[in-house]
Amino acid sequence: MSETNPPIKIELVSDPMYLCGARELVSCIAHRIGFDDMECSKIALAVDEAMCNVIRHGYERATDKPIWVTITPLSESDESFGGIEIVIEDEAKQIEPTAIKGRELEDIRPGGLGVHIIREVMDSVVFEKRETVGMRLTMQKRADRPEEAPRISSRSSCPIPAERRVS
Amino acid sequence: MRERPIAARAGGFPLSNDNFIDIEHPESGVCVVIPRHDVDMSRSPILRSAIKDEMGSGLSKMIVDLGDVQYMDSSGLATLVEAMRGAKNANVSLYLASMNAKVRAIFEIAKLDAFFSIVDSRDEALSA
Numbered sequence: 001m002s003e004t005n006p007p008i009k010i011e012l013v014s015d016p017m018y019l020c021g022a023r024e025l026v027s028c029i030a031h032r033i034g035f036d037d038m039e040c041s042k043i044a045l046a047v048d049e050a051m052c053n054v055i056r057h058g059y060e061r062a063t064d065k066p067i068w069v070t071i072t073p074l075s076e077s078d079e080s081f082g083g084i085e086i087v088i089e090d091e092a093k094q095i096e097p098t099a100i101k102g103r104e105l106e107d108i109r110p111g112g113l114g115v116h117i118i119r120e121v122m123d124s125v126v127f128e129k130r131e132t133v134g135m136r137l138t139m140q141k142r143a144d145r146p147e148e149a150p151r152i153s154s155r156s157s158c159p160i161p162a163e164r165r166v167s
Numbered sequence: 168m169r170e171r172p173i174a175a176r177a178g179g180f181p182l183s184n185d186n187f188i189d190i191e192h193p194e195s196g197v198c199v200v201i202p203r204h205d206v207d208m209s210r211s212p213i214l215r216s217a218i219k220d221e222m223g224s225g226l227s228k229m230i231v232d233l234g235d236v237q238y239m240d241s242s243g244l245a246t247l248v249e250a251m252r253g254a255k256n257a258n259v260s261l262y263l264a265s266m267n268a269k270v271r272a273i274f275e276i277a278k279l280d281a282f283f284s285i286v287d288s289r290d291e292a293l294s295a
Contacts, residue, residue: 016209041269048240052208113241
């Protein structure tokens with residue numbers, strides 16, 4: 001992995017009320033990198049699902065625990081067209097990464113879809129234990145086509161999705 | 168037709184979730200549930216409560232109008248799966264109407280788009 005920009009790192013408390021802030025930030029940066037509206041929405045969904053899992057399973061719905069989200073644009077290279085890396089870390093109880101699995105979709109019932117959605121949306125998904133306490137999830141998404149390669153510009157502003165523009 | 172906010176009845180939710188859901192009864196036996204904002208982990212319990220409250224006797228059709236929902240996560244999806252099961256048990260026809268492409272994408276990712284009756288508009292659901 002090569003980095004073109006320094007990563008952005010934010011800390012949130014584990015209150016579901018603030019999921020929207022993380023989603024907006026990730027979506028906005030993904031737009032800036034060059035992903036289209038639909039891909040930005042899906043990347044934000046993956047982040048939302050990951051944070052929900054931390055809150056629900058890791059912290060057992062406690063709303064005052066820390067979650068760190070680190071966002072790094074991935075540069076274009078011979079092997080890829082660039083993309084985004086998102087790392088989500090917590091101080092929740094540690095579990096074996098191999099135990100983190102999505103359920104079978106044939107079993108139609110509420111819940112248990114988060115890991116499946118994350119793996120479906122992102123190109124690379126790695127769960128691991130942090131060195132001392134908590135878990136780390138590293139996710140990468142690459143742009144699909146050459147024309148969707150990152151277009152990072154220090155002058156461009158974050159585009160507002162069409163449905164949220166005010167005329 | 169009557170409208171009423173749900174958040175106050177759900178209890179314990181922050182002020183920003185007031186008026187999150189509207190309920191309309193355009194005709195006898197028909198209920199339209201209308202979430203007014205994104206449906207995520209913080210708001211799914213309110214939607215679940217609203218649907219459960221309306222899934223009573225005398226209801227033949229429920230429409231969840233998602234036209235104002237720009238974003239939904241798997242907690243919203245789980246709420247609607249639960250609603251569909253409840254509707255089948257109560258012999259109520261449940262329709263999901265007016266969802267945008269981004270919301271529809273999560274149904275497709277979870278391969279649940281075929282599990283629901285998804286229609287383009289509330290009018291289509293009313294006439295179905």
